[in-house]
Amino acid sequence: MTAAKYKIDNMTAFLDRNFIQQDSYTEKIMPLDEELLGNDLSEMWKDASRWKTGDKWRSFGWNVIEIDGHRVEQISDAIRRANQTKGLPSIIIARTIKGKGVEHMEDNPQWHGKAPKPEMVPIIEDELESQFMIAPSIIAGDMSNLDKEVKRCAGGRADYIHLDVMDGQFVPNKTFDHTKIKELRPLTLIPFDAHLMINEPVKHVHDYIDAGSDIITVHAEVCDESSFGEICDMLNSNQVGIGLAINPDTELPQWCYKFVELLDQIIIMSVVPGKSGQKFIESTHEKIQRIAKDLKEHKFGGYIEVDGGVNLENIGACFEDGARAFVGGSAIIGQNDVRMIIKEFRNKVLESRRRLLIKKAHDLGGMEFVNKWIDLHVVGEKKDNLVQIAKEFGLS
C-alpha cells in the first residue's frame, strides 16, 4: 500500500510462486489462489484462470507481471517491462516448480527444507546435467506464413525456435535471411536458434546478431580457425550463444577444440542439409556417442543438438547417445497439434532419461538402491513408470 501511495516505480518485487510451503501445498494450507482439495498440484498448473494471487496485488495498486519463472527470456523481459512502468510499483509473479530438474523433488513439499542424502548426489548430478531442449524448425511449415509458424511454436511451449537460413550456395535451397528473422523477432520471447547454412558466414554474422538471434550456429565446412575465432569474438561481445555445425560427412575439425570451452552448442546434422522431411541417417547415433564422449573429455559445457529427421521413434535413442537439443521439422511443425507433439517429444526424452538414471542407480548400488531411488518419486505417476522401466531391465 505504501509503495502504491508513494508511486515507488523504481522498486520491483519478485514472487516465487511455487505453491509449496513447509507443511504442504499452499493451496491446501492457506489458499492464495484456490483451495486444493486433492493432492494433485498438476490440476492447478493446468488452469491459469484459477490463479488469483495477481488480482490481490493489483487491488493494492501494483503493476502485476505474470511469467513462467523457468524461462530466462521471460524474466529479463519482465524486468524490462517493470522498469518501463512509471507511477506504480511492479511485482513479477514467477510461476515456478520447486525442485525443477530433479523429478523426485519437483512439486514435492517434502523437499522444502531438506538436502538430499549424499548417496543420492551422483544420480541427482546426472539428472541435472541431462536437461534438454526441443527446438521446432519452422521451415517445415508454411513458408509463405512463417509468422503463423512462430506463433504455433510459442503456443506449443517450444524451448527454442530453430531458424534454418539457406543461401542457395552452401546448400542448393534458399529459405530466408536476417531480414525475415528481424520481422519475426517481435512475435515471441522464445530464443531464436539461427542455423546459418550459408557460405562465408563471417561476413554475415553481424546481420544475424542485429536481427535478434539468441544463438547463432555456423558450419564448420565454411569456417577456419581464424574466421571462426572472429565469429566467436563477435557473438561473445554481443552476448549471443555460439554454435558450430557439421554435416553428416564431416567430423569436428581439429581447430574447433581451441574454442570448445566457448561453445554453447554443436549441431550434428543427421540428414544432408537442404530440405525438410528427410530420413534420419542411422549412423548418426554412433557419431553422436563418439563426439559426446570426445567433447566431455575436452570440457565442452554446451549442448549437442541433433538436426534432421528427428521423430518420436528416434529421439529417445538420440538422447541416450548424448544429444541434449532436438530440432524437430516435419515431425513437429508438420503436425496439427504442436503443443501435444512437443509434449510427446519431451515424454520420450524423459523416459530415456529415466532409463539412464535407473541404470546409473543400479551401477551405484544394485537393485536395492534402484528401489530406494524409485521410492523417492512420490508425486504424480512417475513412480509407476519407473517401476515399469526397471521391470523391462529385469530389475525390481
Next chain:
Amino acid sequence: MSTEQLGDMRTEYSKSLIAVGEEDPNIVVLGADTTDSLKTANFGKKFPERFFNVGIAEANLVSVAAGLAYSGKTAFASTYAIFLPGRCVDQIRNAIAYPSPGDKKGLNVKLVVSHGGISVGADGGSHQQIEDIAIMRAIPNMKVLVPADSVAVSKLTWIIAQQYGPFYMRMARSKTPIIYNDSQEFQIGKGIILRDGSDCTIAACGITVKIALDAADLLQQDGISCRVVDCFSIKPIDKELLEKAARETGSIVTCEEHNVMGGFGSSVAEVVSESYPVPIKRIGVQDKFGESARDNEIPQLFEKHGITSINIANAVKDARGQKP
C-alpha cells in the same frame, strides 16, 4: 538418572498433546505452517475438528488462538520460537496476556515453541531466538517455562493444559540428553535440585542443564562441590530455592541458551540481589547474534558463545573468588 539416552522434545510434546486432548475435548491446537516439524500435525490427524493451520501468518495464529480461548477453549499455539515472541509480541501482549475476563488473568493460551536459542542448525542467526525469555517474562500474566529434556516437556504439557492462564514454553530443536525419570514431579514455580553441593550453585534451564551437570563433574575433580538446580520455571521463579542457595553456597553461576541481558540469569540476579546478595556470574549468549551451524557444528557454536562446561567451571571459580 541416565545421561546417555537422547529424547526428542517435539515428539513428546505431540504425544502428550494427543493424550491430554483425549481426556479434555476442550483442547484445540493451532499451527502456522511448520506443523509437520512441530509434530502437532499428529494431533490434527487424530482430532481434525480441533486443529487449525492458519498458514504462514503468526500474528493471526496468536489472534485466532486468543479468540478460541475467549470462547472457552484451551488453545495450544505452536511454531518456531523466532516466529512467536520475535514476531507477535503485540498480539501476545494485547490479545492474550492483557484481556482478563472476570477474575481471570489473561486468556487460556499456551504458546509452545520449538527451535529456541542458538541450537537450531543451519538456519542461522536470523532464526535463532535469543531474546524470548526476556520478552515474555516482561509481559504481565505470562508464565515462562524452559524444560531441560523431553520428559520435562511431556510433564509440563500436561500441567499447563490443566492450569489456567497464558504460558510460554520453549523447546529445543535437537534431540537432548534425558535428565529425568518418568517419576519426576514438576511444579510451576518450583526448581529442581539435581545435585546437592555446598561451595557454589549452578542454576540452569533448558538444554544447558546437562552442561551444568557436566561442569559440576569437572569441579568435583578439583574438590569443589556444586549444587545444580534446574530452574525450568523462569516465571514464576523459585525465589525460596534461590535465596536458600545463595545463603548456603555463597555464590551462583547461571546458564542459559539465551542472551544474558534480561534472560534467565537476569531473573536470578533480580531475586538474589533483593533477598540475599552474593556474587553471580551469568553464562549465556553475550549480547551478540548467533550464526549458522550445521548439526555437527552446534558444539562449536556453543563454544564460540562460551556456553560450555569448562566455562561454567571457570565462572564458578571466579564467583567463589569474589565472595566477601
